[in-house]
Amino acid sequence: MTLLRMSIRTALRALRRNKLRSSLTMLGIVIGVAAVIAMVSIGQGANAVVREQISSLGTDLLMVIPGATTASGARSGWGGASTLTVGDGQAIARDASAVDEVAWMRRQVVQVVSGDRNWSTVAQGVPPSYPLVRDWPLTSGSFFSERDEETAQRVAVLGRSVVENLFGVGVDPVGETIRIRDVPFRVVGVLAGKGQTAFGQDQDDVVMMPFSTAERRVLGAKLVGNVDLIFARAASSDSIPEAIEQITRIVRERHRTQPGEESDFTVRSLNDMAEAQQTTTRVLSLLLLLVASISLLVGGIGIMNILLVSVTERTREIGIRMAVGARERHILVQFLVEAVALALAGGIVGVVLGALVAFAVSRVAGWPVLLSPAAIVGSVVFSALVGTFFGFYPARRAARLDPIAALRYE
Amino acid sequence: MEPLVEVRELWRVYPMGDSEVAALRGVSCRIDAGEWVAVMGASGSGKSTFLNVLGCLDRPSRGSHRFAGREVATLSSDERASIRGRELGFVFQSFQLIPRTSALENVELPLVYSEVPAREQERRAREALASVGLAGREHHLPSQLSGGQQQRVAIARALVQRPRLLLADEPTGNLDSRTSVEILDILAGLHRSGITIVMVTHEADVAAFAERILTFRDGEIVSDERPEHAGASRSVAP
Numbered sequence: 001m002t003l004l005r006m007s008i009r010t011a012l013r014a015l016r017r018n019k020l021r022s023s024l025t026m027l028g029i030v031i032g033v034a035a036v037i038a039m040v041s042i043g044q045g046a047n048a049v050v051r052e053q054i055s056s057l058g059t060d061l062l063m064v065i066p067g068a069t070t071a072s073g074a075r076s077g078w079g080g081a082s083t084l085t086v087g088d089g090q091a092i093a094r095d096a097s098a099v100d101e102v103a104w105m106r107r108q109v110v111q112v113v114s115g116d117r118n119w120s121t122v123a124q125g126v127p128p129s130y131p132l133v134r135d136w137p138l139t140s141g142s143f144f145s146e147r148d149e150e151t152a153q154r155v156a157v158l159g160r161s162v163v164e165n166l167f168g169v170g171v172d173p174v175g176e177t178i179r180i181r182d183v184p185f186r187v188v189g190v191l192a193g194k195g196q197t198a199f200g201q202d203q204d205d206v207v208m209m210p211f212s213t214a215e216r217r218v219l220g221a222k223l224v225g226n227v228d229l230i231f232a233r234a235a236s237s238d239s240i241p242e243a244i245e246q247i248t249r250i251v252r253e254r255h256r257t258q259p260g261e262e263s264d265f266t267v268r269s270l271n272d273m274a275e276a277q278q279t280t281t282r283v284l285s286l287l288l289l290l291v292a293s294i295s296l297l298v299g300g301i302g303i304m305n306i307l308l309v310s311v312t313e314r315t316r317e318i319g320i321r322m323a324v325g326a327r328e329r330h331i332l333v334q335f336l337v338e339a340v341a342l343a344l345a346g347g348i349v350g351v352v353l354g355a356l357v358a359f360a361v362s363r364v365a366g367w368p369v370l371l372s373p374a375a376i377v378g379s380v381v382f383s384a385l386v387g388t389f390f391g392f393y394p395a396r397r398a399a400r401l402d403p404i405a406a407l408r409y410e
Numbered sequence: 411m412e413p414l415v416e417v418r419e420l421w422r423v424y425p426m427g428d429s430e431v432a433a434l435r436g437v438s439c440r441i442d443a444g445e446w447v448a449v450m451g452a453s454g455s456g457k458s459t460f461l462n463v464l465g466c467l468d469r470p471s472r473g474s475h476r477f478a479g480r481e482v483a484t485l486s487s488d489e490r491a492s493i494r495g496r497e498l499g500f501v502f503q504s505f506q507l508i509p510r511t512s513a514l515e516n517v518e519l520p521l522v523y524s525e526v527p528a529r530e531q532e533r534r535a536r537e538a539l540a541s542v543g544l545a546g547r548e549h550h551l552p553s554q555l556s557g558g559q560q561q562r563v564a565i566a567r568a569l570v571q572r573p574r575l576l577l578a579d580e581p582t583g584n585l586d587s588r589t590s591v592e593i594l595d596i597l598a599g600l601h602r603s604g605i606t607i608v609m610v611t612h613e614a615d616v617a618a619f620a621e622r623i624l625t626f627r628d629g630e631i632v633s634d635e636r637p638e639h640a641g642a643s644r645s646v647a648p
Contacts, residue, residue, distance in 0.1 A: 328488065
């Protein structure tokens with residue numbers, strides 16, 4: 001038998017002999033590791049959901065919204081008196097080299113009627129470039145054309161939720177007529193479903209029409225050319241910062257904002273929003289990690305405590321081993337192995353328990369389960385380290401025993 | 411010829427509060443290879459301390475302790491552990507077997523710590539057990555063996571490294587007289603095979619098995635005799 005094998009065998013024998021004591025000692029580590037594994041898996045699942053939602057808004061998308069930026073970030077600038085115009089959008093399209101598509105929007109909540117059904121939804125007046133900017137395909141029909149825009153045609157493209165509420169699930173409404181504020185519109189297309197935003201809005205609950213039609217026939221306008229929102233798609237993810245800078249410069253110039261004066265609009269990138277979301281998750285994860293480390297610390301102290309008891313109980317055995325030739329480091333290794341075995345067993349049980357919790361939670365929340373191999377390996381390795389760290393003091397105490405005193409110990 | 415063990419002016423002093431208590435007061439003697447020495451004396455006479463020093467379990471406070479030509483009083487604890495594991499064998503009054511561990515594993519212990527190849531360990535441990543008449547009991551636990559059997563396991567463990575010196579501390583102290591004779595017979599056999607034995611005892615009839623008797627009093631050797639009937643063991647053994 002090699003030394004290590006004998007040490008492992010002796011340690012396991014000692015742990016098996018005191019099953020209840022060993023399992024209670026492991027509990028701290030079990031809880032700590034289970035918390036880490038559950039937390040990381042749940043956090044990753046939640047993050048994946050958020051990422052998916054944000055990418056559903058369109059990647060590389062920038063939004064220009066009315067209202068200034070404050071030191072703490074964007075003031076809630078949705079709505080309010082808009083100072084943005086179609087001209088701003090056109091200028092961005094013309095002059096911002098880091099932007100490859102631009103669209104703008106006016107929107108309002110309207111009542112839509114089809115036959116005997118009606119539905120309250122958001123009407124959006126947008127230029128024909130909008131589906132390109134938002135990377136939003138159609139499932140049926142086509143988006144309205146440049147010609148429809150020029151001539152302010154009464155044509156509409158419906159979101160999936162509107163179709164379901166006005167016509168029923170699975171019905172293709174292309175060619176049908178709907179009335180928006182008593183104006184008849186012909187349905188020319190249906191948008192693919194995009195689902196909810198990260199903030200819980202149903203993006204499919206929407207009716208789109210040419211911008212000119214909206215302005216002249218449906219929504220009205222105090223000032224012609226005013227828009228609620230400008231969308232710009234950056235040429236690539238790398239050019240997002242450049243695009244933001246160009247848009248800011250162009251719009252400030254057009255609004256005659258003096259240097260040093262605050263802008264009356266804000267350029268937001270969806271990446272920022274995604275990052276803000278992830279920062280929140282990260283803070284939460286850190287907090288939970290803190291709790292988990294406290295649990296691991298307590299678990300480690302438990303191991304130290306039980307090992308001190310074990311050293312005392314086995315003082316005579318230590319003396320015998322020394323008498324037959326065990327060196328200090330042999331005794332040290334033997335008790336370290338015992339501590340590591342305890343901690344490692346706790347770690348493995350904790351991984352299993354944490355995975356079960358993660359499965360249960362993601363099942364309830366409808367998230368994907370993402371067990372992180374790094375977290376599993378990491379926490380098992382970390383529990384072994386906890387065992388080594390907290391086992392060291394008792395093990396050294398055992399190794400430094402005086403063989404004669406140890407042999408006489410009753 | 412160089413003696414196996416030579417001690418000169420050996421002192422062992424323990425601090426006791428402010429004062430000191432000397433367990434050994436300048437002990438000098440030499441033991442040649444092949445001798446069987448009994449160490450006698452009242453309790454507190456220093457005989458056990460003497461045995462612990464010879465066994466490299468304890469270090470003298472002053473003086474010289476040479477074992478097989480090396481000065482060992484100044485060795486590090488690891489070096490002394492190595493000598494204990496390779497060149498010495500211990501037999502104790504209370505057997506000192508590791509509980510819940512089979513006879514075979516107990517006997518293998520010195521081999522494990524001396525890092526003898528794994529394959530050789532079991533063969534040698536089985537041989538040692540067979541030599542003390544315990545073949546077939548390899549997998550018994552100490553709790554399943556009688557006192558005499560446990561002491562034989564302990565002797566097997568002391569022998570398995572073929573030590574140059576066997577140290578026995580009251581080896582028959584916990585045994586009835588019939589079993590004691592069995593154990594002494596085994597020791598006599600070992601002595602005949604050339605192993606040097608130093609044995610602490612306070613029983614004169616046990617000491618009579620040895621060929622030389624050292625008597626301790628107050629930390630000093632007061633007599634060093636080679637009785638006429640030395641080698642009584644030879645007549646006892648069949």
